[in-house]
Amino acid sequence: MLKALRSHGVLGEAADSAALLVTELAGNAVEHAGGRPAGKFTVVLGRRDEWLRIEVRDGGRPLTLRQRSSAPEVTATAGRGLFLVQALSGSWGVRSTPGGKAVWCVLGVC
Known part of the structure; x- marks a missing residue:
């Protein structure tokens, strides 16, 4: 992933954040997508000026995602992935x- 990010000119802290975002979105695709075959996904990166667009495509049903208004409870075993995406x-x-x-x-990523 870092090689792909470097090819888009994304380096340092921005590359770390981008890699974390890809990991979270890809993890959700594997866990929740129900694609055919299960867990199959595609990552698409696109750079325009100082912005990097990260997209993870899967075979799952479209969902309406809502943004969290607060962090998950400390004892929660799930729910942090999209909170991280929202925060970063x-x-x-x-x-x-x-x-x-x-x-x-x-x-x-400027």
């Missing part, structure tokens, strides 16, 4: 694709 990215969301859905986020 400038914006994020979900869209339908012909084969399922795509969860995306935009990260400042």
Whole structure:
């Protein structure tokens, strides 16, 4: 992943944040997508000026994702992934694709 980020000119702390975001979104795709075959996903990176768009596509049903208003409880065993995405990215969301859905986020990388 870091090689792909470097090829988009994303380095240092921004690369660390981007790698974490990809890991969280990909982990959700594997765990929740129900794609065919189960857990299959695609990561798409796109850079425009000082912004990196990260998109993880899977075969799961499109969902309406809501942003958390507060951090998960300390004892919670799940629910931190999208909280991290919300905290680290400038914006994020979900869209339908012909084969399922795509969860995306935009990260400042200037």
